[in-house]
Amino acid sequence: MTFAELGIEQDIVDALATKGITEPFPIQTQTIPLGLAKQDIIGQAKTGTGKTLGFGLPVLQALGTDPAPGVKALIVVPTRELCVQVAEDLVLAASNRSTKIAAIYGGKAYEGQVEELKAGAQVVVGTPGRLLDLASQRLLSLKDVQVMVLDEADKMLDLGFLADIEKLFAQTPPTRHTMLFSATMPGPIVALARRFMNRPIHIRATDPDEGLTQANIKHVVYRAHALDKDEVIGRILQAEGRGKTVIFTRTKRAAAKLVEELGDRGFNAAAVHGDLNQEQRERAMAAFKAGKKDILIATDVAARGIDVNDVTHVINHTVPDDHDTYLHRAGRTGRAGKTGIAVTFVDWDDLHKWSLINRALDMGVPEPVETYSSSPHLYTDLDIPEGTKGRLPGAHAPATREQQSRPPRERQRTRTRASGSGESSAPRQDGAPRQDSGEGGGTHDGATPRRRRRRTRRPSTGSAPASS
DSSP: OOOOTTTHHHHHHHHHHHTTTTTTTHHHHHHHHHHHHHHHHHEEEEEESHHHHHHHHHHHHHHHHSHHHHHHHEEOOOOOOHHHHHHHHHHHHHTSSOOOOEEEEEEEEEHHHHHHHHHHOSEEEOOOHHHEEEEEEETTOOOOOOEEEESSSSHHHTTTOOOHHHHHHSSTTTOOOEEEEEEEEOHHHHHHEEEEEEEOOEESOOTTOOSSSOOTTTEEEEEEEGGHHHHHHHHHSSSTTTTTEEESSHHHHHHHHHHHHHHTTTEEEEEOOOSHHHHHHHHHHHHHTSSSSSSEOOGGGGGGGGOOEEEEEESSOOOSHHHHHHHHHTTTTTTOOOOEEEEEEGGGGGHHHHHHHHHHHHOOOOOOEEOTOHHHHHHHHHTTTTOOOSTTTTTTOOOOOHHHHHHHHHHHHHHHHTTSSSSOOOOOSSSSOOOSSTTTTTOSSSSSOOOOOOOOOOOOSSSSBBBB
């Protein structure tokens, strides 16, 4: 089956072919014909299976090759990273058309996004908060929207966007064509679909016998000690065939610390987390996609926006909070039909949390094996060459324990003591010893150093005079 056989027009087919996209995935095969017929759709498929083109191609084709200015299609996504990714995919598919796509999301200046809208963008991909903000300022009009798409609807529910989505729906015409895509279908999402969709068809692009986890991902779970994790990660990053790798941490601070640690060990890592501004996050993501950085350390805020087909490993630095989060993290690898490896570290305190995930996903690993950086099974499980250490050859050696524990002021004080009064103790160019004249004493004509002290007298009050 090809895109042309599904009814996609040739200019879009040619645009996709420039990036080697020639054969549709199952979710695309099932949704594209219905989308072209303007049938309301609830599409359910695991992350990384190609949902973006499943709804994106019908949207672009419905607008025609030269659409009139003004917002005709609205695609709502939960995160900034996913907004950028979806917009990039649509720009590629529409590269042979005059259709303009605008990415509208928070964390960036309004001016550039408003200019895109004023320039007549026909397709808007955006996050709920920024979309409503611009709409309330009358900078974004949704009255002419012909098609509306909710992508990753379950994540929007998790982030508390349900009320915002209802407000966006209310600003669009009731006759619009609606498509909703999600990896899971919790009750509130089903209720939302019933309220705002017209007799939708529910498409499930999964094999009922496959299980909840993707068959092309190898899942490895270790009970690891917190102080040994960095060394274990350093060895995993030298496994045979290791390509781009995503490491998920629980907190922003842990992500920043791990980037620094891996850099000291000689690895090329970037980070995406909430303490970085949007420009820094986009720069890190772009470097990762382009291959300039082959390791991306992220918190869950970025999980849904990492759509890179050649990620070979996902490492959970700490166990996720629930099974849905685990699926979305692991889904960053094994994309587009390729294989991948998901490694999860479970701390002793998180064994109960892992137990719930294991039971929900039926993974068959109730007791993760206790694992250290020296454990033989670590090497055999993950194809790590024998004798590998967690530091690349040539990386500078770590500071000693004494150096790490000594405060910077104390190190400065030590250097000051060594040089007398804090001035340079090097000899003068004429060979004579340097004469110091500070309060801390010094040498005088080569004589023995003598201690000088300046006293300040107070009016006599019966107390001893103060000295400085």
